[in-house]
Amino acid sequence: MFPGDGAYIASADEVAQRLASHKLEQVLLNAPAGDWGKGERGLGGISGREAEFQQSIETGLGYCERLGCARMHVMAGMTAHGATEEVFAQVSLGVGVGVGFGFGLC
Numbered sequence: 001m002f003p004g005d006g007a008y009i010a011s012a013d014e015v016a017q018r019l020a021s022h023k024l025e026q027v028l029l030n031a032p033a034g035d036w037g038k039g040e041r042g043l044g045g046i047s048g049r050e051a052e053f054q055q056s057i058e059t060g061l062g063y064c065e066r067l068g069c070a071r072m073h074v075m076a077g078m079t080a081h082g083a084t085e086e087v088f089a090q091v092s093l094g095v096g097v098g099v100g101f102g103f104g105l106c
Contacts, residue, residue: 008032008059012066019067026069031060033075042075044091045083053091 010018019026033056034040034049043053060072077083 008063012063015063016067026067028071028073029060029064029067029069031072031074032056034077040077040081042077042083044074045076045085045088046081047084047087048082050091 015026031042033042034052043049043056046053057072057074060074064070064072076085076088
């Protein structure tokens with residue numbers, strides 16, 4: 001699921017209702033990925049945006065919980081926007097949200 005342009009444009013309740021009306025199950029959700037219109041494709045590897053990345057994870061996990069979705073895909077961002085593997089590795093290790101709640105970040 002990629003709701004909108006990198007942000008979530010429908011509420012979790014709205015998505016849950018649509019899924020139920022079509023007898024579908026949400027099995028994977030993409031974490032909010034920043035400003036899609038500006039070419040952002042994730043926030044996790046961009047130095048200086050750690051708080052925004054953390055908020056995106058918390059928002060995504062809220063949707064996962066409401067939708068009964070156990071997996072969330074997290075995007076690091078693009079090198080053109082300053083993303084690095086080193087920052088993503090450090091930030092993603094610090095997230096720790098969802099562990100013990102039955103969620104998996106991928």
